[in-house]
Amino acid sequence: MLRSVSAADTTSRPRKPCNCTKSQCLKLYCDCFANGEFCSNCNCNNCFNNLEHETERLKAIKTCLDRNPEAFKPKIGKGKEGESDRRHSKGCNCKRSGCLKNYCECYEAKIMCSSICKCVGCKNFEESPERKTLMHLADAAEVRVQQQTAAKTKLSSQISDLLMRTTPIISSGGGRLPYTFVTKEVLEATCECLLEQAKRAEQTHEPQEEAERMILEEFGHCLMSIISSAGKAKADCASINC
DNA sequence: GAGTTTGAAACT
DNA sequence: CAGTTTCAAACTC
Structure with missing residues (x-):
């Protein structure tokens, strides 16, 4: 659901895995190969794009270069300093x-x-109006995802706040949880999560039934989160013998 | 997840 | 070079 488009991680690059079946990942059809990288964590079959097939791989690279000496150069004329020379080299x-x-x-x-x-x-x-519409939709979707993530973060931080500062009520009572977890703050954060989910459903034009399902499911997640924190707190409490 | 559509790459 | 085929990904249902 959450696509990771983080350009931030420079250390590990989780290049999108390829699914090649016929090219042996030795043709430009294969994105890994085309980017000059070995396959790693891919779903390809009969892959030759690795150290075990170095000779074949080098031969394939040569073939590509013979066909097009620019084959492994970036196709986009680099976006240096936000310069407008960002254009596709071949179109x-x-x-x-x-x-x-x-x-x-x-x-x-x-x-x-x-x-x-x-x-x-x-x-x-x-100036294309179609393009502008698409861009606005994409922006809105991104904002939506960010808000939803923020809501979830807030909920878990409200819960962990509770763990730090609440006092036990009664720790006896069979399976009773030791704290009052559903405070005003947790309630509000939960509602925010549900509201975000509702907005999301609305934005993607889900039918009402599906929207209800999504919201209920989100509520389930929130509840699980609260319950598991409470359970953890109880366990901690018991181990400290309070 | 299966089936369809798409356009780059490969081939003739 | 133009036309055709192959391929893997994007997309749709």
Whole structure:
């Protein structure tokens, strides 16, 4: 659900795993190979893009370079200092996507199509109303995800706050939990989570039934979170013998 | 998850 | 070079 597009982690790069079956990951069809990387954590079959097949791999690289000496150079003319020379080196050749789907290499790289493109029916240019609408939708979706994440973070922090400062009521009573966990703060944070989920459902135009299901499920998550924290607190309490 | 659509890469 | 096929990913249902 949460796509990790974090450009921040420079140390480990969880390059998206490929699923090649026929290319042996030795053709440019394979994204790993095309990016000059070995396959790692991929789902490919019969993969030759690794150290065990170094000779074949080198041969394949040579073949690609023979065909196109630029094959392994970045396709986007680098976005240095936010400069506008961010354009696709070859341009796209889209026919049916309007260049507003990820099939289009320009659109995928979040850049406008340019004069070097040979696309038909292109809607991927600055003034394109279709493009603007799409961008706004994407922005809104991103904000939505951020808000939902924030709500969840808040809930768990409210809970952990409780663990720090609440006092036990009665620790006896069979399976009774030792603290009053459903405080005003936890309640509010939970409601925020549910509200965010509702907004999310609304935004993706879920039918009412599905929206209700999503919200209930979110409530379940919140509840589990509260209960497991409470249970943990009780266990801690017991071990300290309080 | 299965099936369809898409356009780059590969091939002729 | 243009036309066709192959391929893996994006997308849809």
